[in-house]
Each structure stands twice: as C-alpha cells, then as structure tokens.
Amino acid sequence: MEFHIDKTDANARACTIKTAHSTIKTPVFMPVGTAGSVKSLDAYDMMEILKADIILGNTYHLYLRPNDKVIKNLGGLHGFTKYNGSFLTDSGGFQAFSLSDISKADENGVKFKSHIDGSMHYFTPQKTLDIEYNLNSDIMMVLDDLAELPSTKERVNLSVNRTIKWAKESIEYHMRAKTKTAHQNIFAIIQGGTDREFRKKCALELCQMPFDGFAIGGLSVGEENTLMYDTVEFTTAFMPQNKPRYLMGVGTPEDLVENVERGVDMFDCVMPTRNARNGTLFTSFGKINIKGAGFINDNEPIDKECGCYTCKRYSRAYLNHLYRARELAFFRLASLHNLHYYLTLARQMRSAILAGEFAKFKAEFYAKRVCK
C-alpha cells in the first residue's frame, strides 16, 4: 500500500492511499457491502454512478455464506462481485459478538453460533486472516476483542490485552504469509472503550507493530457524541502520521466532520443505506423523512443542491409515492442519494483541507443545517 499525505489543515488530513485495485483520496467514506453487495445496489452502481473507490465486506457474513472458499474459487471478492475498486474486510469479531445468539471469547479467539443455520464456529486471529486471504480483500482488519459500553474496568482491560495479543499474532502470521499475499494490507484496531489510559496503552502497543494502517474500534456503540469525539482526539495523538487512520462504524454527517477535524482519514457506516430504507434522506440542510404527507405534491428534488442520480431525475412526490407503495425501486433511489451525500461530503472536506479552509467549511456545514 502506498500512503501519502497531500495536505494537512490543523489536525485534518487529505491523503492518498494506493492499493492493488484503486487510488483512494481521503477523507473517504466507505459504503458497507456486508454480504458482498451494498444493500439495494450493484457493483456498477458503485463504480459508474457513485464512483466509490473502496467499499466494505463483512468477513463474518461472507465466511458463513457463501463461504470464503467458494469466493476464492470464483476469483475472490472482486471476481465474485465484479466490483473493481478496493475492498476492506472487517474481522468478524464485532458480528460474532452482536449477531450471534451464543458468542464466547477466550484467550485464543471467539466461538460463535451462526445466525443463519445455528452451526458453531471459532475465529482465531490466524483463521480470520486465512478467510481474508481467500476473500482477497485489499485491506484486512485483524480480529479484535470488543467490550460493550459501558463496561467495567476489568472487562475493558481484558479487551485491550486480548486485542494486543491477537494483533501481535496477526502481524506475525501475516509477515510469514506475506510472500503470497503481498498485495493485501493489514490494519490493527485500537480498543479501550472511552477510558484514556486503556486507549493510550492499546494505541502505543499496536502502533509499534508494522501494520499498514490503524483503526479506532469500539466507538459509536451508544456513548455520547462528545465522549466519542474526545476519545478520538485523545487516541489519534498516539497514532503515527504516516499511516491511514480509520474510525470504524461512524457515523452521522456531523460525526464525519468532527472526526476529520480530529485527524481521521477513513469512515464506514450502515447509516446512509439503512436510513435510506427507512425513508430518511440526508441533505445539505439536514435530514428529511420522505414518507411525510407534506411531500405528496412536492415536485422539487430531495435537495436542489444535490447532483445525484436520484435528484437529477425524480421529485420528492414520486419518491414519497414509491415509499408509500412499498415499491422496491425506492430503496435503490434513496440509497443512491444517501451514499452520494456521504461520498460528496467526504470529497468536499478534502477540497476544504487542500484549500486550507476546513474551519470555514465546518462553520458553513453547521450553518446550513436547519432540519434536525
């Protein structure tokens, strides 16, 4: 992976990441394609309409169905899905924890029950990487141990120690495997809840290891926004300048702006696609819910300032109707709009950083938001 900082503006960064499959300009928002499809969209929607250079896949889901060996035989995630940008795959630790009825971590890994057929599985750091090698993702996240928030100090301590132990095992395993997987990159995940000492310890330990990038995990799980922002600000100070910084599972448009200001380069979140399916649409003036009766006769686009596929073609009235009539086309049109909003927000932040005007951008971003 090539990594270059193009410009900084206070703590905000505009960087370029080159993988075997794409060149990624940061700050970047990565759409979530859990099971190998960004929900309601296909690969050509991602490439030709949204021009997304990187998307996520979930190791847990793809391992359980159709299985990583099936995907390997079909040409890896790129051959299977036909998306030709970069794939980042998470490690499955979070899903094993949140989706499985039965999930139990020990010192060596996570045991979990499939949410699909009830079968039992065990992820170790090495097993996780073997799956990600089969998926042939461009950025592989290591297995980490997640503590719920709020958690006891003991639980967070255990989570941090396991996360460090597993990260060490992961990087050692990957260094040995590297001759055959040299084009794949590996990121560690900093845990520690909202406790400064644990975050510092985890960051310092992991950042000594030769990972290609570092993520902040375990946030956006119900804590106050300001506590998340403080934790990110505190943690990024211990992360190397010369590696990508990825804040996992975050978040709202406001969260993106606040955390770019604090030095984060990469984001992912199900919010734009999940909210789209509920009728909640993001605009430059805040959120609207398109199912409202006020839109029945509204011949304007969702957002007059938006240049997305949907806003260039359809009215709020038509989208309101599609939502109310439960027409499947609604999900794609709303998802295209919301993802365009997130991808454009990231691009606007990059332009502002390159121009040295991030503070001005942020002030204008908030000033325009009249709908909460």
Next chain:
Amino acid sequence: MEFHIDKTDANARACTIKTAHSTIKTPVFMPVGTAGSVKSLDAYDMMEILKADIILGNTYHLYLRPNDKVIKNLGGLHGFTKYNGSFLTDSGGFQAFSLSDISKADENGVKFKSHIDGSMHYFTPQKTLDIEYNLNSDIMMVLDDLAELPSTKERVNLSVNRTIKWAKESIEYHMRAKTKTAHQNIFAIIQGGTDREFRKKCALELCQMPFDGFAIGGLSVGEENTLMYDTVEFTTAFMPQNKPRYLMGVGTPEDLVENVERGVDMFDCVMPTRNARNGTLFTSFGKINIKGAGFINDNEPIDKECGCYTCKRYSRAYLNHLYRARELAFFRLASLHNLHYYLTLARQMRSAILAGEFAKFKAEFYAKRVCK
C-alpha cells in the same frame, strides 16, 4: 395513433404504432408498472437499459394512491414517473374485482372497497376515463365487466352485455371529450369467457365502434392453455386488421409465441417481474430457479446467449448468493434479465415475421427449450 402493418406471415403480424410519446414495433411485450414503477426498476432502467417503448400503469392503484389529480398536477404519468415512452393504463375493473374485499358491479359500474384504507369507491365508464385523462396515458382501456372462469352462461352473458354497454358509453364520452384529449387513444376489451358465441357477439359489437384498438380480456385466469389459444384464434378472426390487437395479462414465453402466431400484437404480464422476485429466470433453454444449490459455484451467466445487463456482468453463483442472502440488489438484476428476455423474444418474433420465417422461429424456439 398511427397504425401500420409492416408485414404479415400467415396470421402473425409485424406492425408499427405511433403515439404522442413513442413508436412501438410489434409484436410487443409491455412491462407492468402497476403503481407507476415497474417493480424494482426505475424509469431510466426502462428507457436506457431495457429500451422499452411502452409500459403499463394500473388505473385502480394510481387512483387510490397517490390519486390521479395529484399525478395530473405533477405532469401526468410522464411528468410524475419521468418515463418518456408510452403508457397504457388498464381500466381498474380487473383490480376492483380481484384486489378488493368488497366489490359489486351493477348496470352502471363497479363499487369497490380500497385495499389500502377500506374507503368505498365507484367506477363508471366515464369516471374511469376521467381518471385516465388525468393520468394522461397514451392508451386508455375502457371499463369492462369480468366473469370468473369457469362461470355460468348467465354470468358470461351478463358480462358481455355490460361490457358492450359500458364500451358504448365510453366511446361516446370520449368522442365528446376528444378535443382536449386528442392525443390519448382508447381501446375496448372483448369479453365472453371461453364461449365462442359470446366472444363472437362481443367482438362484432365492439369492433363496430370507432375504438383505436381492441383487446381480448378475461383469459389467462386459470383455463387450459389450449383453450386460451383456441379462444384467441377464434376471436381474432372477428377483429379488424387495421387496428392493434392486445391480449391482456398473457403470459408465458410459450403463450406469447402461440398468440403471435394467432395474430396478437400486444401483450402484458407480471410474470417476468414476479417470477424474478421468486428466483425464477427465463432463458433460451427454458426456466431455471437460481436459488438451487447447483448454482453456488457456477461462474457462468444465467444464459450464455443473453446480452442483458445482468448476464454481461454477473455469474449465477453471485445471483444465487444475492438471492439466498435476501439482498435487494437481486430483485433488480433478476427483473432486468427477465424483462430483457421477454422484450427480446418479442423483437425476435418481429424479425422472424419480417423475414417470413415465423414457423421456423417457432420450431427452433421449442426445440431449444430443454428446461421445463
């Protein structure tokens, strides 16, 4: 409406229909966009990917939601949906009969209860046309009275008499309204079940009236295929050569081939889109169901002979996975394939008729179908 017979081959016809919005080459299959959206697809899918020149909208659905007056204020169906080809709207008689809990026809119209909110409504021939004027469809079907199959002779007789009475009222109403709706065309519907005398009577009566085209209704409601084909063959003999012939709600690929041979020009059916959503895909060698375990590792397209959006991009393995993972993208990709199949079949039949080789085409069509 301009209508021209380009070529006949025995009873099969290749014709050209020009409306205010598009030029339609027949035989033609018209995708069904019940509520103003062909399910899972948008207007640009229909125009740019499938290149469909005419689609259907359902008067019953659009009247109940969002309402024809709302659509009128948003520029009619074309302004509302942004589909710029021709719209054919059915009359709502069939839906009032099949979707409503309570539905009762009398001599003047059909009373029915909304399947959406339980409100009561009454469609007369004139009311139906007023709705279709507001929708601004290119081809308006008149209100007809449908008899279930099998029905008693008395019920079919009543259906035919009412259908003739309502058609007469419709054409008279339309002739008076015509100065302001001159670009809209009106088709009558021949009823009569599978009874030859009733079909003949209904056809002879309706075909004396100055309609722009004629449909055969009340078939494909559970009767044997051969009985449907016989009824169509018998009925088309009483229909004028110089007007379009439309067989409503039909059918399978075999039904299209058989009825084109019997002189039908236009078809509509929910089968390609509904089957797509169930995983049933049409191919040149017959139907397959993509959810089968045999496709999990199958890296071939649905149909090697197919040039559709989906077959040019995705494997059976990926589509199998999307179906099993209940990914919304599946519905669009499968619907694009099935509609491409139907639209292409109609275009192939046209080419065969123009070449005077329809019989040869039909023989080859059946010879290739190995999957039932």
